[in-house]
Amino acid sequence: MCAAAGYTRREMTHHYTVLHGGTILTFSGAVPSDAATRAGGDPGVPDAAGRRATAICYAHERILAVGADEEVLALAGPDSHVVDLGGRAVLPGFVEPHAHPYWEGWAAGMAVIAGRDRRAALRAVPGAAERLEPDAWLVARYDPTGWDRPDDPTRDDLDRAVPDRPVLLAHVSGHAVMANSLALALASIGAGTPDQPGRMMIDRDGSGEPTGIIRGPDAWDRVAAAMPPPTAAEGRAALARAADLLAADGVTNVADADVGATHGVAAELAAWGAAISSGEMPLRVALLPGLVRIAPGPGDAVPSPAEIAGLLPESVRDRVRLTHVKLKADGALTTHTAWLRAPYADAPHAGGPVHDPEVLAERVRRAVQVGWGIATHAIGDAAVAAVLDAYAAAPPAPPSARAHRLEHAMLLDAGLAARLAASGVTAVVQPEFLAWAAATYGARLGDERAARLLPFAALLAAGIPMAFSSDRPVVAGAPLDGVRAALRHDAGLSVAEAFHAWTAAGALALGDEDAGRLEVGYRADLVILSGDPTAISRDGWSRADDGIRVVATVAAGRLVAGGLVGLE
Numbered sequence: 157m158c159a160a161a162g163y164t165r166r167e168m169t170h171h172y173t174v175l176h177g178g179t180i181l182t183f184s185g186a187v188p189s190d191a192a193t194r195a196g197g198d199p200g201v202p203d204a205a206g207r208r209a210t211a212i213c214y215a216h217e218r219i220l221a222v223g224a225d226e227e228v229l230a231l232a233g234p235d236s237h238v239v240d241l242g243g244r245a246v247l248p249g250f251v252e253p254h255a256h257p258y259w260e261g262w263a264a265g266m267a268v269i270a271g272r273d274r275r276a277a278l279r280a281v282p283g284a285a286e287r288l289e290p291d292a293w294l295v296a297r298y299d300p301t302g303w304d305r306p307d308d309p310t311r312d313d314l315d316r317a318v319p320d321r322p323v324l325l326a327h328v329s330g331h332a333v334m335a336n337s338l339a340l341a342l343a344s345i346g347a348g349t350p351d352q353p354g355r356m357m358i359d360r361d362g363s364g365e366p367t368g369i370i371r372g373p374d375a376w377d378r379v380a381a382a383m384p385p386p387t388a389a390e391g392r393a394a395l396a397r398a399a400d401l402l403a404a405d406g407v408t409n410v411a412d413a414d415v416g417a418t419h420g421v422a423a424e425l426a427a428w429g430a431a432i433s434s435g436e437m438p439l440r441v442a443l444l445p446g447l448v449r450i451a452p453g454p455g456d457a458v459p460s461p462a463e464i465a466g467l468l469p470e471s472v473r474d475r476v477r478l479t480h481v482k483l484k485a486d487g488a489l490t491t492h493t494a495w496l497r498a499p500y501a502d503a504p505h506a507g508g509p510v511h512d513p514e515v516l517a518e519r520v521r522r523a524v525q526v527g528w529g530i531a532t533h534a535i536g537d538a539a540v541a542a543v544l545d546a547y548a549a550a551p552p553a554p555p556s557a558r559a560h561r562l563e564h565a566m567l568l569d570a571g572l573a574a575r576l577a578a579s580g581v582t583a584v585v586q587p588e589f590l591a592w593a594a595a596t597y598g599a600r601l602g603d604e605r606a607a608r609l610l611p612f613a614a615l616l617a618a619g620i621p622m623a624f625s626s627d628r629p630v631v632a633g634a635p636l637d638g639v640r641a642a643l644r645h646d647a648g649l650s651v652a653e654a655f656h657a658w659t660a661a662g663a664l665a666l667g668d669e670d671a672g673r674l675e676v677g678y679r680a681d682l683v684i685l686s687g688d689p690t691a692i693s694r695d696g697w698s699r700a701d702d703g704i705r706v707v708a709t710v711a712a713g714r715l716v717a718g719g720l721v722g723l724e
């Protein structure tokens with residue numbers, strides 16, 4: 157199993173890192189679904205974590221050897237860092253194929269208005285304004301999923317809390333905002349402002365006045381456009397904060413699944429370029445530009461991946477993957493904006509498409525033509541069906557293009573799952589959503605549909621490529637918490653399958669061919685865990701008494717979080 161092709165013994169003595177005395181879960185030879193292995197009954201077939209080893213050696217961003225201690229230790233020379241793992245485990249660094257790191261970096265400094273007692277939550281809003289300049293906007297997030305009242309608060313509640321400055325609260329899902337009267341006035345939103353069906357829906361009182369809640373993918377943009385723009389240094393600092401948070405959770409490879417959603421494509425690409433070239437963003441990065449941001453009208457020409465790459469500094473282009481654009485077919489269950497076939501259990505007339513199906517298909521077609529894979533947000537069953545229709549109607553992608561993705565894919569039935577399996581589309585799903593908002597999902601969908609949400613093991617058994625992600629900062633997003641949530645939710649899922657979905661499957665979803673496994677020649681992206689996660693039972697994980705934590709994170713051969721004696 158040990159191999160170090162292309163390197164002579166002399167070269168190998170320099171600045172090698174050798175980790176030994178642990179469990180290396182390589183995910184090499186892994187099959188995504190343990191159901192197939194179990195059915196085969198052959199104990200020699202690797203499970204979803206692939207082959208195991210006890211030692212690994214890397215240098216210059218690459219893995220040089222994976223094997224038994226004696227084989228790999230033999231490669232160490234006087235300049236090598238030799239680290240005794242002491243029984244800890246090494247896995248490929250976690251891959252996060254759908255997150256919002258630019259927004260997460262901004263949101264890291266914001267209050268979250270949440271908790272059970274809604275009145276108490278709103279009373280906390282003024283506290284978030286204490287350190288602001290007198291006329292500065294108060295921007296924070298709100299999470300009503302735990303509130304004791306199902307109805308939304310209004311601008312009057314916010315005006316009472318903060319009368320003297322504009323307030324903009326972003327729903328943690330990203331699919332609605334709440335604004336006070338000053339913010340609405342600065343954004344020129346009033347009784348005469350028309351809705352844009354699917355894109356920006358203004359909640360109104362009996363006289364047509366906005367209540368302060370605005371739903372849809374354009375709600376944030378419309379109000380945030382009235383705020384002073386961020387400086388370049390602020391954007392870069394936000395990404396540095398996000399990198400620290402991600403690395404601490406073991407993530408080495410992150411995708412921003414809607415570039416432009418916070419401050420526009422130009423400002424955000426500039427921040428990415430600066431943070432990558434300065435070294436403050438040391439993780440592998442995939443950027444998914446928002447399709448409606450780079451081609452606002454359905455008939456507009458779509459810039460190609462190469463044209464978007466041209467907006468980044470030349471020095472960082474080979475460190476950024478530009479393979480997919482992000483598109484939204486619907487909204488969120490929590491905000492009543494997901495598109496369902498049958499009515500919501502708690503709001504019969506809510507929800508619907510962001511784009512008419514013909515427009516959705518036309519957008520997909522134009523983006524495919526210039527070489528993009530498409531990653532489309534679809535939560536409700538009607539949205540999933542429309543996306544599969546649009547993908548099926550699109551021309552064949554150029555050979556260089558990556559498989560299309562379906563983001564969230566939360567509400568499926570047997571027919572949709574079969575269509576998804578036949579399509580070759582990757583499902584990028586978020587197990588921690590279930591730990592966060594299960595009660596809200598139950599209220600929105602009723603028991604029968606809520607019980608059908610995210611059947612992970614069934615998706616794998618159907619042969620659907622399935623990658624986990626968190627959509628952070630919608631939820632806190634640590635992959636280990638995603639594993640816990642997934643195993644609690646689905647009794648059919650194995651521990652190894654859950655980790656496969658956070659590693660090898662994520663790298664495949666991103667088309668990142670030298671990530672997601674620990675094999676010779678792969679990038680030295682790895683996470684050291686306190687123990688072998690596959691030695692803990694499913695039950696231990698689902699009760700969250702697994703005791704597993706992230707000890708250290710290494711991205712491209714460099715320690716980026718945590719630590720272990722001897723590791724640099």
Ligand SMILES: [Zn+2]
Pocket residue numbers: 254255256413627
């Ligand atoms: Zn998202």
